[in-house]
Structures are given as structure tokens and as C-alpha cells.
Amino acid sequence: MAQLSDDCFAFGGPMMSVDEAVGLITTRVNAIADLETVALVDADGRVLAHDIAAHLPLPPFTNSAVDGYAVRNADLPQSTEQALPLDGRIQAGGLAQAPIKPGHTARIFTGAPMPLGAETVFMQEDVRVDKSGKVVLPPGLKPGANVRPAGEDIPEGYVALRAGQRLRPQHVALAAAFGLTSLDVVRRIRVAVFSTGDELASPGEPRAASQLFDSNRFMLMAMLRRLGCEVSDLGILRDERTSLAHGLKQVAGDHDLILTTGGVSTGEEDHVKAAVESVGSLVLWRMAIKPGRPVAMGVIDGTPLIGLPGNPVASFVTFVHVVRPTVLALAGSLPEPHLPIPVRAAFTYRKKEGRREYVRASLRRGKDGTLEVIKFPREGAGLLSSLVETSGLVELGEDITQVEPGQDVGFLFYADLL
Secondary structure (H helix, E strand, O other): OOOOOOOOOOOOOOOOOHHHHHHHHHHHOOOOOOEEEEEHHHOOOOEEOOOEEOOOOEOOOOEEOOOEEEEOHHHOOOOOOEEEOEEEEEOOOOOOOOOOOOOOEEEEOOOOEOOOOOOEEEEHHHOEEOOOOOEEEOOOOOOOOOEEOOOOOEOOOOEEEOOOOEOOHHHHHHHHHOOOOEEEEEOOOEEEEEEEOOOEEOOOOOOOOOOEEOOHHHHHHHHHHHOOOEEEEEEEEOOOHHHHHHHHHHHHOOOOEEEEEOOOOOOOOOOHHHHHHHHOEEEEEEOOEEOOOEEEEEEEOOEEEEEEOOOHHHHHHHHHHHHHHHHHHHOOOOOOOOOOEEEEEOOOEEOOOOOEEEEEEEEEEOOOOOEEEEEOOOOOOOOHHHHHOOOEEEEEOOOOOEEOOOOEEEEEEHHHOO
């Protein structure tokens, strides 16, 4: 389990910026040291434990990039077309029986090894076969065309995959290309997830007239699983300080991270702060972010705790900016910064200076064909529909105070946030 000191997140300054909060996390959370070996087919989404250097070049042999005809560079036509007799046929997976003869060509297929002495390949659609069976080659082809040299993609010894890489399908493909069948990865981060509040009922249970079905917990568990975590669903903790404290302390020793949603504001019935302080230590972050200002970070028996807001949009946004980097840091993952793409605004918006804001929005094509972004028509951090009916977030930095139509803004796709 992650073992942190109670004061490792101590911060005595004013309201934190998003960058300060992320920096505090990534520099103080200790990466999990436990490793495991998984089959290649199960490696997607896992964090690689060790560098992988190429023990063979890719491709491992020089081969044809097209279906066509292989020739020696010395036999390339210079100014007029030239007919060469056909000598041999090489299929993918096969081998040339003999070196190519001077003044001859060999039929070759994509991926087939080049015959000894051949250095260039003509595409089959660029040549013709005359009545005598000779292959007529056009002039002007550059030496070495349509050939993949050994090691063109990756030379032998090159570190192709780095420790800390969160593996995606293309990384798995590269490992397979080296002939690997398994990989050493960091074990999954174990996260305990609670919701808090008397106003919540779990789906499938009876709901009182004054209660809502708990949606945040299921959203957060889905987001955690997309990050490769092992998630413990610990249900709903009621608004009672002692039971909250007991529930949090009980799971600390068996998990790498505790995640709660709700109860972190400053209302009389928001008990998470006091509960954590009674069994550990907590710094209540008033992050300069909207939606999602009330975010808590603390330590219980060496296990970090993050308390997210209860409104679902605020919970989603702060998960992306606080929980995600925490999980990646615990897994020893390489940084994966969010890079908004510039698009043209098709809305008007005003905000406070010194606070980063995220506006729910969707992309469309303007009349001139340029991508532009439109804002969801309603405000409110409790509107789940605003996450469902949009495709991403417009990121407005701390120095921006207003947006006008035609202005460039940064857009983040939901699909890129996990």
C-alpha cells in the first residue's frame, strides 16, 4: 500500500490553482512498488514496469513494400523503358532461391524478403508484360524505391517502450512484434470508493421521496476502471461523523487510495472533513476551479484520501484533474498532460479572473467549414444531461475573463480525459 506521512500534503497558502494541486500530488505520492507479470493479451491499460529494448530490428529483414518486380540498381532504366526477362518469384514468408541475375527481374510480393543483389522494386501497376513474357520497366524510378530496409522502423537495441508507459493497443502490438508473450507491469491500484449523504439511495434499493439515486459512485468507479484500477464499491456512508470516520479508517490499510464523493463543502451536514481529521489529517483544498471548488485531500494511516464534490459535473471535472494524476502517480506512470485543441468559439461567456473554468460543449462545422464549439445551453453542476449531450470541455485559463464568438479557445474531448 502507499505509505504517506500525515503532513506530506501540507499547504498553508491561499486557494490552490489547478497546476499547484496537481504538482503537490505528483511530487509527494509514492509509486507502488509491487509488480506482476501479465500475458500480452491482458497488458492493455497497464503500466509497464521495465524498459523494453529491441532485441531484433524491425523489420528483421529487408523486404518489399509493394507487390511488384525487384531489380538491381544497376539495371534501372535511365531515359527509356527497358524490358527485362523474369527470373524467379518470391512470396511473403518465402525465400529467394538464388541471387538475382544481372539484367533480370524477379516477381515479388509485399513483405517478401528481397533476393540477394536486388535493391529496388517497381510497383506492379507501373509495369507491363510484353508478348515475349519480358517485364517492361519505365524510366525514372529512384534507387531503393518501395523497399523496407531491415531496422527501418526500429533498430536493434533501441529502447522502444519505457518504464511507466501506460500501455495502449499500439504498445501491445510493438511488444508482440518483438516476439514477447508477457510483460512485467505495476499491479493495479486498489481504490476504495464511497458516496456520502443521507439524501442518497443506491440503485436497486428503495428510494425515499426526498432521496436521489446515487449516480456519482458508479461514474467514478467506471472512470477508475478505465484507468486500470481495482475498485472496491463500499456503498454509501451516512451523514454521521463517527460512522464516516470508522468506515474510512477501516479500509485505509487495504487500499492505495480512498475516494469519496459529497460532504466536502462547508455546510453543517458536510462531515467528511471532520471525520478524516479525527482519524488522520486533511488539507481542505479550495481549488481555483469551476465546477468543483470543494475538493479534499488527506492521509489516513498512510493512505491518501481524495474527497470530491457531490454535484456530478463537479465530481467529473475534479476527478479528471485531481484523481487521475494521483492514480497515475501511484502507478509510476509517465506524465499524460491534457493538451486542448484550438477551436473557434461560437458562444459568449464571462468568468472571474484567477480561476480555471471548464465549460461543457460540443463541436460542429461552421458555415465556412471551420470547426467551432458551442456551449451547452444550461448552467449547473448537477446536470448529468450536460455531460451526456456534449462531447467535451472548453478549458478557460485563469487569465481569461470573457469569451466572444470567433475567439480561439481550447477544447478537450471526453474520450481523451482518461
